[in-house]
Amino acid sequence: MASADLRDELLCSICLSTSTDPVMLRCGHNFCRVCIDRVLDTQDESGVYSCPEYRERFQERPALMRNIALRNIMENILITPPTQTETGICCTYCVDSPVPAVRSCLHCEASLCEKHLRAHSKSPEHVLSDPSTSLEKRKCSVHKKILEYYCTEDAACICVYCSAGEHRGHRVEMLDEASEKKKKLRNVLQKLITNRLETSERVQCLEAQRRKAQEKAAGEAERVTALCTDIRRRVDNLEKKVLSEISRQEKEESLSLSALIHQLEIKDELSRKMRHIEELCNMTDPLTVLQEPDTGDLCDPEEEGGDEDTGGHDKQLHDGDDLDVAVISHTLHTLCEVITGISRGIYVEDPADTLLDVNTAGNNLLISDDLKTATWTERDQNRPETAERFQCNHVMSRRGFTSGRHYWDVEGSRSGGWIVGMCYPSIDRRVRMFYPSIGRRGQSLIGDNNKSWSLWRCYGHYFVIHDNKEIRLPDKISSDRFRICLDYEAGQLSFYELCDPIRHLHTFTAAFFEPLHAVLYVYGGSIKILGGKQ
Template sequence: MLKCGHNYCRECIDRVLNTQKQSFFCPECREEFRERPTLHKNITLRNIVENFVNTQPDPEGSRIFCSHCVDSPVAAVKSCLHCEVSLCDKHLSVHKRSPEHVLSDPTTTLENRKCSIHKKILEYYCTEDSACICVSCCLIGEHKGHQMESLEEASEQKKKKMRNVLQKMATEKEEIEEKVRSLEKHGVKVKTKAAGEREKVTALFKDLIRQLEELEKKILSEISSEREKVTALFKDLIRQLEELEKKILSEISSQEKQLSFSNSDQIQRLEIKKDELSRKIRHIEDLDVVGISYSLHTGLFNLITGVNKGICAEKASDILLDVNTASVKLYIR
């Protein structure tokens, strides 16, 4: 780690600094240094890398063999961190049992089980730097005076924390699964309810169309009846006018031939008849548009009222009525 805080592997940064003769600078932020910078080990980052490497699974089918069985490969059962060898059952039985010979499960990464500085077996865990260290690191190294634990104690604590985390995650997983099941059930209910509502709306509109068609036929029938009624009245008045005209012409012709006014009563009756027809013509009625409109609006009102009876709100609604546009025949209950 450089003074500017950027991290590199030791081999790479040494190679870069070797190429910088007159001035030294960080390859990333370009901060310059008067002298060749002193490299400091980033222990936390190093431990993260080592732990990551250690947790990576071996390639499929790979096996660790005994280091002493050179004639034919024999699977190892233990590895000695002190000797840096792997042992089968036969060679393990004659292996030295002194305390410095620490045995572990078979591994090919024996170097990772030793201190990279002092090349001694890792026996302690520095809680301040979160690092696995050896005895020399505790006594004379970078971790001198730090609080530390044995690897076994630290491992047990880590396992305990991990078990608690896993137990908590398992509980949360069950809760999430329960919520998912509940949501799925609710989703099924929503789909079923939506299908039912679709059927209701479809049936409602079909019934509305049927009622509208019936109302249309009724109103058209009323219009036809009114038309026929007025037309018949027109025809009757036209007939009466034609008859009156004929009588008047006949009477005029008769008077001209006789050159007398003896038939004045007949003329008077014709005048009275003409006045009656004139009154009828003046007061003749047009189509009863008001009655037809009333029938139409009454039919539509009854239809909408029937629709409203079939609509039910389960909860309070935020519907607001505009007093400027609401119908004067609006009923609220």
């Protein structure tokens, strides 16, 4: 058996297999006849021939001399190798079975596997590329030379002859350099794609905001339309009521005056008596006057009460001079209240029907029978402990709001301290440490967590609190009555002082995501919900 070194000497440097029908060039290098013929055929087009192994050049196509000695050695010690096969982009020199090529050698016009690639990668003339079934695409269509350059002016791939011919003087680059630029362009393209995606997402976000704004505008337009419709209805009803009142008073006055006129017309007998007396006074004969049968009655007009009737008539006429404008003004005052509410942005048709839920009340709170008043007491009410009951002096409303605009009014006592506001039903209802004397609070008080908003009266001072952040209000608050206004969709909860005129104190802004319930806290005093149904 031949040694490993001898086997290496018998390999063709082109196909890296044992040489088949070995031939030798003038430079002494041996190749398979088929392999070297293929290489020389590719060099025919350029007219320049070279040895594939050490690049010795020949002016003419070299004659192939059969190496009889090498062939005899192969026949004596080696088995005749199989024939070559070529399928698709498989390795040109793998003969047992098609093997996927990892690179293509443009110089040799061959597809190569990793094994046969080693010898071709040693020479700079062997230009390698990704495997391809059509290597002709990598050659110049005019000169049939490898495309090695890129003309930036014509944006074309060219060969060495093109660069010296029609592209002479043009700015050209090596394909490798152009490829690097292509990588940069790919990076730029990727960034642009990323920017486009971000822009697209931003556009979608803006589109969503625009749709939301349009929906909100449509909702506001609908709300304003409904508001104006309700105002017009109220004004129409008010107009009808005032006109009806004026008509009623006018009818009463007319009937009264008609009655007086009728009474005066009945007493028109006075005119007849006056004419008769005038006739008697004009008579010259005393006997005729004395013989008149009614002269006794005519001589005493006071007996018929003429003076009294005249005085009564004058009094009634004086009383009927004017309409009762006080009643009309009081009716019109309703319109002023509606307009005032609209100008302050707190207009809703009616106050919310707010009732306290005894099942949530702490055991030191007395809840009135009408479920409107909570009063602090030292006496424990011994209510059963449940998950929904507050363990401190809180009580929550039965009703929760999940949409719309609502308001409710309260009146707090001047003694003690109290808190009024709104909260989520998921608020923590367990006891937390609270020392009113030193102003320390815990997370159980409404306003001291992110699930409640409150107005707090403590030692004559007022605060608004949310998430344990308090804002002190001016000390000039004089009224004991306050209004709490909720606009759920707008995410606004506002507090007002019910003075004349009504005064805005503070507005919380938040994105509400649970039902909102009215909630009270009382210590040493009481607080009452005003209005609504009992």
